[in-house]
Amino acid sequence: MTVGGFPQARVLGRDVPRVEDEPLIRGKGRFLDDIALPDMLHAAFLRSPHAHALIRGIDAAAARALPGVAAILTLADLLPCLAETCLKTAMPSPSYRQQLDRPVLADREAVHVGEPIAIALAESRALAEDAAAAVEIDYDPLPVVADCLAALEAGAATAHRGAPSNLVAEMTMGFGDVDRAFEQAPHRFRERLRIHRGGSHSMECRGVVAVPEPVEDRLTVWSSTQMPHAARRLLCDILGLDENRIRVATPDIGGAFGPKLVFYPEEVAVAAAARATGRPVKWVEDRREHFVATAQERDQYWDVELATDADGRILAVRGALVHDHGAWTVRGVNVPQGAMGAMPLAYVVPAYRIGLKVAATNKVPVAPVRGAGQPQGVFAMERLLDAAARGLGLDRAEIRRRNLVPPDRMPYATPLKTRGGIAVTLDSGDYPRCQQMALDGADWSGFPARQAAARAKGRYLGIGLANYVEGTGRGPYEHVSVRIEGSGKIFVATGAAAMGQGTRTMLAQIVAEQLGGDLGRIEVITGDTAAAPLGLGGSNSRQAVMAGSSAHVAARRLRQRVLEIAGQLLEVAPADLEIDGDRVRLKGVAEVSLGLSAIARAAAGQAGFPLPEGGGPGLFAREEVVIDAMTYANGSAVAELEVDIGTGKVTILNLVFAHDCGRALHPRLVEGQLMGGIAHGIGNALYEYMVYDENAQPLTTNLAEYLLVTATEMPPVKILHIESTTPLNPLGIKGVGEAGVIPIGAAVASAVEDALSPWKIKIDRLPLSPVEILALLNAAKARDSL
Amino acid sequence: MSDGGCASRSIAVTVNGSVCRAEAPVRLTLSDFLRQTLHLTGTHLGCEHGVCGACTVLVDGRAMRSCLMLAVQADGHQVTTIEGLAAPDGSLHPLQAAFCRHHGLQCGFCTPGLLTTLVEFLKDCPDPTAAEIREAISGNICRCTGYDSIVAATIEAARALRGDGTTP
Numbered sequence: 001m002t003v004g005g006f007p008q009a010r011v012l013g014r015d016v017p018r019v020e021d022e023p024l025i026r027g028k029g030r031f032l033d034d035i036a037l038p039d040m041l042h043a044a045f046l047r048s049p050h051a052h053a054l055i056r057g058i059d060a061a062a063a064r065a066l067p068g069v070a071a072i073l074t075l076a077d078l079l080p081c082l083a084e085t086c087l088k089t090a091m092p093s094p095s096y097r098q099q100l101d102r103p104v105l106a107d108r109e110a111v112h113v114g115e116p117i118a119i120a121l122a123e124s125r126a127l128a129e130d131a132a133a134a135v136e137i138d139y140d141p142l143p144v145v146a147d148c149l150a151a152l153e154a155g156a157a158t159a160h161r162g163a164p165s166n167l168v169a170e171m172t173m174g175f176g177d178v179d180r181a182f183e184q185a186p187h188r189f190r191e192r193l194r195i196h197r198g199g200s201h202s203m204e205c206r207g208v209v210a211v212p213e214p215v216e217d218r219l220t221v222w223s224s225t226q227m228p229h230a231a232r233r234l235l236c237d238i239l240g241l242d243e244n245r246i247r248v249a250t251p252d253i254g255g256a257f258g259p260k261l262v263f264y265p266e267e268v269a270v271a272a273a274a275r276a277t278g279r280p281v282k283w284v285e286d287r288r289e290h291f292v293a294t295a296q297e298r299d300q301y302w303d304v305e306l307a308t309d310a311d312g313r314i315l316a317v318r319g320a321l322v323h324d325h326g327a328w329t330v331r332g333v334n335v336p337q338g339a340m341g342a343m344p345l346a347y348v349v350p351a352y353r354i355g356l357k358v359a360a361t362n363k364v365p366v367a368p369v370r371g372a373g374q375p376q377g378v379f380a381m382e383r384l385l386d387a388a389a390r391g392l393g394l395d396r397a398e399i400r401r402r403n404l405v406p407p408d409r410m411p412y413a414t415p416l417k418t419r420g421g422i423a424v425t426l427d428s429g430d431y432p433r434c435q436q437m438a439l440d441g442a443d444w445s446g447f448p449a450r451q452a453a454a455r456a457k458g459r460y461l462g463i464g465l466a467n468y469v470e471g472t473g474r475g476p477y478e479h480v481s482v483r484i485e486g487s488g489k490i491f492v493a494t495g496a497a498a499m500g501q502g503t504r505t506m507l508a509q510i511v512a513e514q515l516g517g518d519l520g521r522i523e524v525i526t527g528d529t530a531a532a533p534l535g536l537g538g539s540n541s542r543q544a545v546m547a548g549s550s551a552h553v554a555a556r557r558l559r560q561r562v563l564e565i566a567g568q569l570l571e572v573a574p575a576d577l578e579i580d581g582d583r584v585r586l587k588g589v590a591e592v593s594l595g596l597s598a599i600a601r602a603a604a605g606q607a608g609f610p611l612p613e614g615g616g617p618g619l620f621a622r623e624e625v626v627i628d629a630m631t632y633a634n635g636s637a638v639a640e641l642e643v644d645i646g647t648g649k650v651t652i653l654n655l656v657f658a659h660d661c662g663r664a665l666h667p668r669l670v671e672g673q674l675m676g677g678i679a680h681g682i683g684n685a686l687y688e689y690m691v692y693d694e695n696a697q698p699l700t701t702n703l704a705e706y707l708l709v710t711a712t713e714m715p716p717v718k719i720l721h722i723e724s725t726t727p728l729n730p731l732g733i734k735g736v737g738e739a740g741v742i743p744i745g746a747a748v749a750s751a752v753e754d755a756l757s758p759w760k761i762k763i764d765r766l767p768l769s770p771v772e773i774l775a776l777l778n779a780a781k782a783r784d785s786l
Numbered sequence: 787m788s789d790g791g792c793a794s795r796s797i798a799v800t801v802n803g804s805v806c807r808a809e810a811p812v813r814l815t816l817s818d819f820l821r822q823t824l825h826l827t828g829t830h831l832g833c834e835h836g837v838c839g840a841c842t843v844l845v846d847g848r849a850m851r852s853c854l855m856l857a858v859q860a861d862g863h864q865v866t867t868i869e870g871l872a873a874p875d876g877s878l879h880p881l882q883a884a885f886c887r888h889h890g891l892q893c894g895f896c897t898p899g900l901l902t903t904l905v906e907f908l909k910d911c912p913d914p915t916a917a918e919i920r921e922a923i924s925g926n927i928c929r930c931t932g933y934d935s936i937v938a939a940t941i942e943a944a945r946a947l948r949g950d951g952t953t954p
Contacts, residue, residue: 015889017886017887018886018889020894021885021886021891021894024891024894024897025878025882025885025886025891025894025897026828026868026869026871026872026878026882027826027827027828027829027867027868027869027871027898028828028869029828029894030827031827031830031895033821033827033830033831034821034827036822036825126811126813126814200929201929202893202895202929203830203832203838203840203893203895203896203927203928203929203930204830204832204893204895205832252893252894253893254830254893254894254895255892255893255895255929255930257929286831286833286834287832287833287834287835287838288835499893500892500893500894500895500930501892501893501930502892668889669889671889672889672892672930672931672932672935674932675931675932675933675934675935676892676929676930676931676932677932678932679929679931679932679933680929702833702835702837703833703835703837703838703927704835704837708838708927708929710923710924710925710926710927710933711919711920711921711923711924711926711933711936711937712920712921712924714920714932714933714934717932717934740932
């Protein structure tokens with residue numbers, strides 16, 4: 001393992017114990033559902049059982065009469081508390097062809113199974129569920145749009161009554177003279193692909209507790225969200241309140257992985273219900289609700305072509321992408337845009353063009369799940385490269401080696417732009433070396449012998465690889481403040497949101513590096529609008545890069561001020577001082593020292609006495625380092641597996657993951673992020689399938705039907721590290737939160753195709769269930785017997 | 787908490803060594819009884835249909851899904867939750883300490899069920915292989931760690947519980 005990018009550091013780059021662990025390991029964490037307040041009401045939502053239906057009438061009289069029921073509220077009932085009736089959460093894009101802002105509660109038309117229509121409030125959750133079940137709704141079912149390809153056909157029914165079509169957005173991404181390159185290319189390869197991704201399935205589902213404070217007309221909203229500041233702004237807009245009236249805070253979050261960055265109807269309905277009733281209201285999503293109410297990624301159909309020269313060098317890539325958007329625009333077009341942006345990124349691609357159509361369907365809205373489209377884009381590119389390798393008779397690793405962006409061209413300016421119009425420039429890395437590390441780690445060159453030996457025994461082994469480049473650390477900023485109070489304790493507050501990755505440990509490490517090295521003296525407050533004036537929260541593998549940079553700069557500035565004041569009080573030069581634990585010491589003279597507490601008190605000042613010279617009052621530093629450009633991490637995965645041709649079962653035998661996320665602040669946390677992502681990627685490759693029938697009824701609504709990876713499905717995983725320092729931020733770091741998931745589906749597909757090569761089976765879809773594989777085998781056998 | 791017109795029963799459950807007497811509605815699950823009635827919120831609910839394992843507690847030393855068991859079924863039995871794993875002096879159970887050392891938890895939501903599952907497992911199987919540990923926790927879903935760190939922590943904890951070798 002080649003880690004150790006902070007050789008001189010005290011705590012950076014080291015596997016220090018996590019500050020999060022102590023309460024969590026004792027069962028003393030405080031998750032959303034652990035919040036219990038006096039007089040609190042419990043909410044349950046009444047949800048549409050139809051994928052598409054008119055709501056003719058709602059009769060809640062019987063439900064309201066049940067014991068323990070405080071209220072049944074529909075959109076009409078909430079109107080007095082609402083300044084707006086829709087959630088305007090779509091990010092800007094010129095690609096939209098229609099606006100689909102979802103309502104706080106559906107009132108005339110329900111457009112997916114699970115859409116909330118009414119909120120029941122009762123003295124317990126059980127009573128609230130009884131009440132919701134007793135509400136009578138008169139539905140008139142409407143034609144359903146269940147598939148995004150069919151949705152775009154002429155004459156298709158529309159997912160929304162009265163909509164001109166199901167085309168939500170369209171755009172073209174690309175550069176260069178693609179068609180000319182294809183005309184002149186000696187070789188072309190085409191793939192039609194269907195890629196499915198499921199939900200995030202954090203082990204903790206979503207939840208909200210809203211606490212009205214009538215004396216000052218304030219509202220505290222505890223939410224299991226990745227974006228508390230955005231949630232506050234949206235609540236202010238919809239409830240018609242100023243920001244200083246609403247605090248949004250996050251308790252411990254039991255995983256998030258994307259969907260908790262979306263702002264949801266339940267967050268508004270619970271907040272509005274708390275204001276309407278004057279009582280605290282709690283709603284906790286259960287798993288079955290999570291399947292029908294929390295954002296998913298779902299289906300993409302790609303029709304793509306690759307043009308190469310005789311040596312397998314890429315001349316151009318072109319194609320079309322159709323993306324299932326679900327019923328509402330809850331985030332925008334960022335998932336397919338991320339997919340298209342990721343597709344060519346690891347390689348030198350002279351000309352590129354993908355046309356995108358985003359289709360509305362009567363299904364749960366689509367928004368980012370860990371990876372946010374990038375696994376799909378990588379899958380499309382890697383499938384094409386495998387097709388080209390096969391067509392040209394090249395080794396799959398060799399064709400990639402010839403096309404990977406070489407290290408001598410770094411920084412490599414691509415013609416692509418991010419969704420915000422920022423140039424995509426690959427900032428650092430040695431992609432060919434990374435691939436070679438993965439190949440060596442997996443003994444790629446020795447595989448043909450292993451494969452042949454297995455075949456001789458009637459076993460079918462395959463090996464596959466995939467490369468990815470991931471945009472991480474999305475800017476423009478994250479807020480961090482560092483304060484040393486009179487006790488000498490250090491308080492860090494940030495707009496970043498912790499959701500289980502060790503964000504607080506990461507920030508405490510960075511601050512401790514500058515301020516004494518003792519993480520035990522540092523308290524980090526994340527995800528609380530009362531503690532941080534600004535914040536963009538957790539997404540895009542951004543928090544170490546953006547919040548980490550701000551924490552580093554703020555802590556360094558505070559360190560300077562501490563040493564300056566200590567120098568004055570001790571009458572020595574600041575350069576001769578060091579901070580050790582809670583004291584500032586004269587280097588080499590241990591008895592000359594001063595506590596951080598005394599320095600903080602001196603800096604706080606006393607009425608009528610002058611402050612220490614050279615700076616303002618207090619030991620406080622605030623920073624929002626602004627970085628627009630993303631920093632690009634990369635990696636290569638090699639999967640070796642066996643396909644049981646009798647049952648269709650795929651067993652991954654070995655997985656090697658070589659990657660580069662810049663300097664590792666905490667190697668064990670980095671590996672933890674990668675391992676979690678890899679497990680998720682294995683789920684996407686082989687197990688996780690959110691199935692809807694032709695009426696857009698979800699068929700997988702529990703964890704026995706929708707399969708998450710458990711310990712017995714995990715293969716041996718070897719993680720190999722390269723650390724290429726990025727010049728884009730002061731710590732030289734890149735993000736790693738999503739990296740693990742990105743190449744796994746592509747590597748597994750490549751390996752399954754290799755294992756099934758005796759039948760010349762092409763793998764054109766994910767996930768690959770045993771049923772799918774048996775169907776492919778049976779079709780191939782039928783074809784060959786003709 | 788009143789629960790409508792549902793019938794209730796008086797129950798006495800020994801939880802983490804203390805006898806807890808309460809009036810429990812017959813439809814109340816053991817998990818809700820622990821979390822809501824006894825305020826022991828360390829036991830978490832991840833699916834409430836018996837698959838994810840987050841709510842696992844020990845009933846008379848056996849790992850049980852508290853979401854699939856009614857509170858009234860625990861009447862007269864001994865229940866141990868994550869809050870009861872540390873020693874009376876507060877020192878962590880070897881599994882808890884090893885989970886921290888090996889980064890066996892990230893968000894910590896599934897951790898209580900994994901710990902209780904493994905406490906029972908290591909009693910039955912004090913010197914397990916990695917494969918046996920994976921089988922033992924195959925009813926506990928963790929979305930964060932990819933499980934390797936949990937397996938490593940369990941091997942170390944097993945060694946500590948057997949009393950052979952030293953832990954760091």
